[in-house]
Amino acid sequence: xxxxxxxxxxxxxxxxxxxxxxxxxxxxxxxxxxxxxxxxxxxxxxxxxxxxxxxxxxxxxxxxxxxxxxxxxxxxxxxxxxxxxxxxxxxxxxxxxxxxxxxxxxxxxxxxxxxxxxxxxxxxxxxxxxxxxxxxxxxxxxxxxxxxxxxxxxxxxxxxxxxxxxxxxxxxxxxxxxxxxxxxxxxxxxxxxxxxxxxxxxxxxxxxxxxxxxxxxxxxxxxxxxxxxxxxxxxxxxxxxxxxxxxxxxxxxxxxxxxxxxxxxxxxxxxxxxxxxxxxxxxxxxxxxxxxxxxxxxxxxxxxxxxxxxxxxxxxxxxxxxxxxxxxxxxxxxxxxxxxxxxxxxxxxxxxxxxxxxxxxxxxxxxxxxxxxxxxxxxxxxxxxxxxxxxxxxxxxxxxxxxxxxxxxxxxxxxxxxxxxxxxxxxxxxxxxxxxxxxxxxxxxxxxxxxxxxxxxxxxxxxxxxxxxxxxxxxxxxxxxxx
Amino acid sequence: xxxxxxxxxxxxxxxxxxxxxxxxxxxxxxxxxxxxxxxxxxxxxxxxxxxxxxxxxxxxxxxxxxxxxxxxxxxxxxxxxxxxxxxxxxxxxxxxxxxxxxxxxxxxxxxxxxxxxxxxxxxxxxxxxxxxxxxxxxxxxxxxxxxxxxxxxxxxxxxxxxxxxxxxxxxxxxxxxxxxxxxxxxxxxxxxxxxxxxxxxxxxxxxxxxxxxxxxxxxxxxxxxxxxxxxxxxxxxxxxxxxxxxxxxxxxxxxxxxxxxxxxxxxxxxxxxxxxxxxxxxxxxxxxxxxxxxxxxxxxxxxxxxxxxxxxxxxxxxxxxxxxxxxxxxxxxxxxxxxxxxxxxxxxxxxxxxxxxxxxxxxxxxxxxxxxxxxxxxxxxxxxxxxxxxxxxxxxxxxxxxxxxxxxxxxxxxxxxxxxxxxxxxxxxxxxxxxxxxxxxxxxxxxxxxx
Ligand SMILES: Cc1ncc(COP(=O)(O)O)c(C=O)c1O
Numbered sequence: 001x002x003x004x005x006x007x008x009x010x011x012x013x014x015x016x017x018x019x020x021x022x023x024x025x026x027x028x029x030x031x032x033x034x035x036x037x038x039x040x041x042x043x044x045x046x047x048x049x050x051x052x053x054x055x056x057x058x059x060x061x062x063x064x065x066x067x068x069x070x071x072x073x074x075x076x077x078x079x080x081x082x083x084x085x086x087x088x089x090x091x092x093x094x095x096x097x098x099x100x101x102x103x104x105x106x107x108x109x110x111x112x113x114x115x116x117x118x119x120x121x122x123x124x125x126x127x128x129x130x131x132x133x134x135x136x137x138x139x140x141x142x143x144x145x146x147x148x149x150x151x152x153x154x155x156x157x158x159x160x161x162x163x164x165x166x167x168x169x170x171x172x173x174x175x176x177x178x179x180x181x182x183x184x185x186x187x188x189x190x191x192x193x194x195x196x197x198x199x200x201x202x203x204x205x206x207x208x209x210x211x212x213x214x215x216x217x218x219x220x221x222x223x224x225x226x227x228x229x230x231x232x233x234x235x236x237x238x239x240x241x242x243x244x245x246x247x248x249x250x251x252x253x254x255x256x257x258x259x260x261x262x263x264x265x266x267x268x269x270x271x272x273x274x275x276x277x278x279x280x281x282x283x284x285x286x287x288x289x290x291x292x293x294x295x296x297x298x299x300x301x302x303x304x305x306x307x308x309x310x311x312x313x314x315x316x317x318x319x320x321x322x323x324x325x326x327x328x329x330x331x332x333x334x335x336x337x338x339x340x341x342x343x344x345x346x347x348x349x350x351x352x353x354x355x356x357x358x359x360x361x362x363x364x365x366x367x368x369x370x371x372x373x374x375x376x377x378x379x380x381x382x383x384x385x386x387x388x389x390x391x392x393x394x395x396x397x398x399x400x401x402x403x404x405x406x407x408x409x410x411x412x413x414x415x416x417x418x419x420x421x422x423x424x425x426x427x428x429x430x431x432x433x434x435x436x437x438x439x440x441x442x443x444x445x446x447x448x449x450x451x452x453x454x455x456x457x458x459x460x461x462x463x464x465x466x467x468x469x470x471x472x473x474x475x476x477x478x479x480x481x482x483x
Numbered sequence: 484x485x486x487x488x489x490x491x492x493x494x495x496x497x498x499x500x501x502x503x504x505x506x507x508x509x510x511x512x513x514x515x516x517x518x519x520x521x522x523x524x525x526x527x528x529x530x531x532x533x534x535x536x537x538x539x540x541x542x543x544x545x546x547x548x549x550x551x552x553x554x555x556x557x558x559x560x561x562x563x564x565x566x567x568x569x570x571x572x573x574x575x576x577x578x579x580x581x582x583x584x585x586x587x588x589x590x591x592x593x594x595x596x597x598x599x600x601x602x603x604x605x606x607x608x609x610x611x612x613x614x615x616x617x618x619x620x621x622x623x624x625x626x627x628x629x630x631x632x633x634x635x636x637x638x639x640x641x642x643x644x645x646x647x648x649x650x651x652x653x654x655x656x657x658x659x660x661x662x663x664x665x666x667x668x669x670x671x672x673x674x675x676x677x678x679x680x681x682x683x684x685x686x687x688x689x690x691x692x693x694x695x696x697x698x699x700x701x702x703x704x705x706x707x708x709x710x711x712x713x714x715x716x717x718x719x720x721x722x723x724x725x726x727x728x729x730x731x732x733x734x735x736x737x738x739x740x741x742x743x744x745x746x747x748x749x750x751x752x753x754x755x756x757x758x759x760x761x762x763x764x765x766x767x768x769x770x771x772x773x774x775x776x777x778x779x780x781x782x783x784x785x786x787x788x789x790x791x792x793x794x795x796x797x798x799x800x801x802x803x804x805x806x807x808x809x810x811x812x813x814x815x816x817x818x819x820x821x822x823x824x825x826x827x828x829x830x831x832x833x834x835x836x837x838x839x840x841x842x843x844x845x846x847x848x849x850x851x852x853x854x855x856x857x858x859x860x861x862x863x864x865x866x867x868x869x870x871x872x873x874x875x876x877x878x879x880x881x882x883x884x885x886x887x888x889x890x891x892x893x894x895x896x897x898x899x900x901x902x903x904x905x906x907x908x909x910x911x912x913x914x915x916x917x918x919x920x921x922x923x924x925x926x927x928x929x930x931x932x933x934x
Binding site (some may be wrong): 002003004007011012013015016017018020021022023024025026027028030031032033034035036037038039040041042044047048050051052053054055056057058059060061062063064066068071073074075076077079081083085086087088089090091092093094095096097100101102103104106107113114116117118120129130131132133135136139140143164165166168169170171172173174175178215216218220221244246247248249252253261263267269270271272273274275276277291314315316317318319320321322323324325326332334335336337338339340341342343344345347348350351352354355358359362372373397398401406407409412426427428429430456458461462463464465466467468470471472474475476477478479 | 484487488489493494497498500502503506509510512513514517518519520522525527528529530531534535538540541542543544545546547548550552554555556558560562564570572573574576577580581583587588591592594595598599601602611612614615616617625644646649654657658659701704705727728729730731732735754756757758759761762772780783786787789791794795796797798802803805806810811812813814816817818819820821824829831833834835836837838840841843844847848866868883887892895914
């Protein structure tokens with residue numbers, strides 16, 4: 001039942017809005033609203049009950065194991081939320097003078113310094129509100145760099161086929177042509193293809209390392225050399241930073257610009273789709289172009305840098321300073337971890353992934369890159385199972401829901417057929433992983449004995465399989481009271 | 484310390500299963516010369532008690548102020564239920580609803596949100612959010628260029644939020660889209676047809692129309708939308724959602740209504756929080772829906788015909804279309820939309836109207852009081868919503884400093900954005916301000932002007 005269906009005309013919630021309509025109203029008649037907007041008229045209790053019940057229809061980290069590859073669904077510590085929501089932080093206006101926000105700005109400055117250290121980059125801007133925006137910033141800076149050198153013939157960005165969809169989408173949104181290069185059988189970028197692709201038109205390369213295939217790109221140093229020799233720059237998609245935190249720094253791998261998804265590696269919540277935060281780090285060559293605002297610390301005072309301080313900056317990407325509250329949560333998280341905690345993250349994320357990979361392999365699941373170590377994630381391919389039984393990766397995903405586990409990422413990366421990209425994250429215990437292995441074993445047996453039942457999953461969820469073909473064909477995007 | 488549950492025994496068993504001697508061995512594919520175990524700027528870890536103390540101290544250092552600042556972010560009362568429900572783990576710690584059957588809560592909420600936003604803006608459809616108002620405006624400009632096909636130029640009045648204009652430039656410049664600014668009438672603080680007519684002979688993909696504009700002033704939106712449509716340009720509205728409870732919605736502007744409506748969703752239950760996270764909303768006409776960026780939720784059924792919800796029109800999105808997507812956006816501002824939906828449900832149409840009307844009335848009352856002070860006058864002679872520009876006869880930056888010393892944040896210095904507008908303050912009094920608050924502002928301003 002929709003919230004609108006609980007609505008009754010003139011039912012009102014008295015305490016939350018002003019007690020009456022004020023007498024004064026100077027809005028000219030021709031600019032006044034005549035229609036009543038379709039907002040529900042419900043009581044506070046109706047609202048609380050309705051949305052509490054809706055929440056209970058979600059899987060979440062707080063309620064289920066959520067091994068969604070490439071998304072790093074780790075536990076979101078409660079302290080990070082509670083302390084970021086202290087009333088002084090919440091009530092601070094973004095345009096309040098800097099001297100009324102020194103406590104907040106100190107957190108932001110320290111976060112910048114910590115992120116610089118973790119990534120080995122020369123400087124960091126906190127403004128980006130998600131990974132994709134970080135990518136846009138990075139590629140825009142690469143453009144600014146080439147333009148400043150009068151090097152205007154660079155029109156292409158090279159992207160491996162394993163890359164996340166945001167990479168090619170970003171390159172095009174930034175006005176570049178995408179040159180896709182293939183992956184070899186081991187899951188590494190095909191070096192010959194890379195060598196053939198680079199040239200005077202190369203603006204840069206976008207790379208995720210460890211890649212979304214769940215393996216570490218071993219020849220990253222050579223790739224960096226090839227691209228740099230051709231005059232291009234290297235972009236690091238930091239979505240998988242959790243796998244190497246404290247082990248390898250993107251700056252040492254030769255990257256010129258990176259983003260890190262704080263909503264992955266630094267455990268800020270995903271919120272059912274966002275918000276995120278994806279600070280961007282740069283090497284010296286891109287420093288002048290970094291987007292503002294950036295926090296500076298001068299003579300014991302924190303202040304925002306502006307266009308005056310950074311005349312070559314590519315500009316601004318948000319109305320204020322990006323997702324400040326998310327940054328605050330990430331700051332609290334890194335202070336809780338400390339350096340020694342940070343080292344352990346990559347270690348245990350990697351341990352969990354390799355353990356789960358070993359256990360699933362023992363059950364007979366086919367591992368896409370069987371000769372490789374898993375990074376913090378790995379891929380199972382259902383190709384053989386599908387050819388034999390007709391049961392697909394999506395069918396298995398839905399059946400996992402029945403068993404109380406969120407599904408892994410399915411059908412990404414696109415180059416592995418019928419793939420399940422599985423990322424257990426370091427916060428999960430061995431018992432949970434073992435329960436997941438048992439569920440996968442049960443499904444494997446069900447595929448043999450009752451494949452049709454598996455194909456018809458889910459069976460135990462509030463709804464059976466959703467018809468998304470119908471959703472696209474008979475578009476129903478807003479509720480209409482007339483029916 | 485990290486949130487890792489493993490016992491030593493667990494680790495031993497797991498390594499045995501893998502066939503590795505140590506955790507270190509699991510990193511053996513990383514070339515040794517790349518390994519770097521040095522972190523010099525990361526302090527030692529704190530306990531929850533220690534970090535709590537630190538954060539309490541920092542919060543206290545920042546304190547509370549009586550604020551009359553608006554300029555794109557507005558202080559409104561947020562009902563207690565909004566964030567209590569929003570921070571439930573099932574909303575807070577779930578991912579983008581790719582697995583529809585395990586995400587019906589978020590999906591239904593987003594469908595309800597789309598319905599509310601479409602109605603509030605008077606448009607046909609809404610997406611499920613973009614990053615913020617400024618980036619939503621940039622996306623609207625890109626969308627208009629895709630739709631228009633023949634022109635790659637956008638007209639944007641200087642009465643649009645100055646930072647929004649900057650963000651639009653940063654984002655659209657990459658695609659060689661030209662942004663042309665339209666001056667405003669210095670007497671009214673509005674865009675006029677005379678100002679626009681200097682561009683009458685040129686082709687533009689869209690005209691951006693703010694309502695209210697950055698000065699708080701109400702624009703002649705019907706006229707502006709018609710002007711755009713007369714020359715085959717799209718009309719893009721950038722609006723304040725609270726104001727829409729009182730003001731004619733973009734879908735009803737002029738003869739045809741605006742084509743795209745965007746704005747900052749923050750006023751709908753989102754704390755100021757130093758600037759974010761907020762959310763950008765975007766609604767449009769049905770015929771533009773396939774050009775829209777971002778997630779869109781559709782109502783459908785399950786196998787057995789029961790009502791259900793799913794992400795739809797995904798062929799617009801990066802995870803399906805990659806380089807041919809309408810935008811690169813992936814993660815959006817979902818949790819903020821959760822809060823906004825609960826906020827709008829709690830307030831209902833009448834509650835939201837009262838919030839808007841009280842904010843409008845408070846600002847009217849404040850301006851009237853301040854105008855009586857010698858050396859203060861209204862900068863523009865036009866109707867306004869809940870913000871207004873005051874012209875002071877003395878240096879306004881010094882006045883603001885004096886107000887702050889009294890615990891009052893007296894507004895925004897317009898000169899920071901419009902170098903020609905000297906000694907002008909942009910002020911805002913939402914429904915959160917009482918008569919005593921307005922008196923207090925009047926009193927401290929009077930002192931500041933005479934001292
Ligand atoms: C590898 C990779 N790159 C980029 C992104 C995009 O990040 P965001 O969703 O924060 O925009 C993601 C996240 O989904 C990802 O997994």
